[in-house]
Amino acid sequence: MKVEQETPFKLIANCIPVKGAKRSSICDLHRGSIQLIPNDLYKLIKEHEGNTIVEIKKKYDHKYDTIIDEYFEFLIDHEFVFFTTTPELFPKMSMNWYQPNTITNAIIDVGKQSDYDIHQALENLNELRCKHIEFRFFKKISLKEIKTIVAFLDDIKSSIISIDFTIPFDNNFKIETAQDFMYTYARVSSFRYYGSHENKFIAPIDNRRGYIIITDTIINNEKCCGVIDSSLFSVNINTFTESQQFNSCLNRKISIDTNGHIKNCPSMMKSYGSIKAISLNEVVEQKEFKKYWNISKDKINVCKDCEFRHVCTDCRAYIEDPENLYSKPLKCGYDPYTNTWQDWSQNPLKKKTIKHYELIG
Ligand code: SF4
Numbered sequence: 124m125k126v127e128q129e130t131p132f133k134l135i136a137n138c139i140p141v142k143g144a145k146r147s148s149i150c151d152l153h154r155g156s157i158q159l160i161p162n163d164l165y166k167l168i169k170e171h172e173g174n175t176i177v178e179i180k181k182k183y184d185h186k187y188d189t190i191i192d193e194y195f196e197f198l199i200d201h202e203f204v205f206f207t208t209t210p211e212l213f214p215k216m217s218m219n220w221y222q223p224n225t226i227t228n229a230i231i232d233v234g235k236q237s238d239y240d241i242h243q244a245l246e247n248l249n250e251l252r253c254k255h256i257e258f259r260f261f262k263k264i265s266l267k268e269i270k271t272i273v274a275f276l277d278d279i280k281s282s283i284i285s286i287d288f289t290i291p292f293d294n295n296f297k298i299e300t301a302q303d304f305m306y307t308y309a310r311v312s313s314f315r316y317y318g319s320h321e322n323k324f325i326a327p328i329d330n331r332r333g334y335i336i337i338t339d340t341i342i343n344n345e346k347c348c349g350v351i352d353s354s355l356f357s358v359n360i361n362t363f364t365e366s367q368q369f370n371s372c373l374n375r376k377i378s379i380d381t382n383g384h385i386k387n388c389p390s391m392m393k394s395y396g397s398i399k400a401i402s403l404n405e406v407v408e409q410k411e412f413k414k415y416w417n418i419s420k421d422k423i424n425v426c427k428d429c430e431f432r433h434v435c436t437d438c439r440a441y442i443e444d445p446e447n448l449y450s451k452p453l454k455c456g457y458d459p460y461t462n463t464w465q466d467w468s469q470n471p472l473k474k475k476t477i478k479h480y481e482l483i484g
């Protein structure tokens with residue numbers, strides 16, 4: 124402990140403190156975990172990184188020695204800090220986010236009424252060098268039909284590297300069949316079966332990729348999207364750095380709704396035209412289409428004071444004040460000023476907006 128007391132401390136570069144209104148967090152972007160800390164510890168780290176513990180205690184006239192020791196015990200236990208006589212050799216991690224792809228992710232919704240050409244949409248996405256697709260089927264779909272989609276991506280040597288399928292639960296569902304499918308078609312990274320009688324998570328086996336989620340939730344239309352929950356926090360370098368400047372849901376996203384309308388997200392009213400009449404490329408070139416991309420969490424009311432803002436996915440389709448583009452996501456029940464979670468759908472202050480979006484009730 125003597126060495127630690129007398130050697131300058133330094134934060135591990137990918138363990139990053141985020142200040143909130145009432146408490147802060149340290150996001151461990153390597154381990155993918157988040158620890159909550161008091162704002163006093165945040166302040167200590169920010170003001171004294173590069174100093175020794177002895178120097179810090181002296182600075183506070185030894186009034187807080189016990190608590191300073193406790194704070195450092197916590198930081199050392201979680202491997203957030205190390206001690207070095209050459210802190211200048213350990214620079215901060217860059218917060219720049221760069222992707223060469225015009226579009227990084229897409230949502231494609233398919234319902235009973237859908238009559239647009241999915242293959243055309245996939246070709247368009249390939250031209251935009253899109254990397255990830257989420258397919259949401261609001262109607263029954265067989266693995267055979269899914270196979271034609273995935274095989275087509277192979278045929279066109281698509282830029283897509285991962286696909287998530289959300290599909291209705293089928294009583295003939297077999298875990299092994301879905302897993303075999305994912306192992307055969309490596310682009311498929313998950314299946315989410317909705318409307319089951321149970322909730323289950325099936326992790327990939329043998330260090331392979333590909334997981335399965337079975338849920339009793341009914342996901343039969345686009346309005347089921349946009350829920351903010353701590354289980355959905357994404358603690359990694361990509362989300363953390365992207366969220367510094369860009370919107371953590373809509374940046375570089377394009378969507379096609381069940382009617383074939385091209386949108387930022389299927390839940391939004393604004394359509395940029397039908398995929399039957401205009402290409403995705405032409406839509407992306409429109410300035411208006413990119414208006415959500417730069418709405419980072421630091422610009423959003425309430426979120427800008429939240430200790431989770433760089434790991435939390437945003438939602439701009441359902442917001443607390445539909446007249447204010449910068450208002451908090453409607454489907455978030457977290458209050459960073461009290462550090463409490465509530466059921467957002469039961470909040471009496473949200474009733475009017477919930478009705479406005481025709482969500483429930
Ligand atoms: S903006 Fe909201 S509803 Fe749209 S895709 Fe994002 S989270 Fe879902």
Ligand code: SF4
Pocket residue numbers: 351420425426427429430431432435436451452455456457458459
């Ligand atoms: S307040 Fe904002 S940043 Fe915090 S959890 Fe809710 S949506 Fe996410």
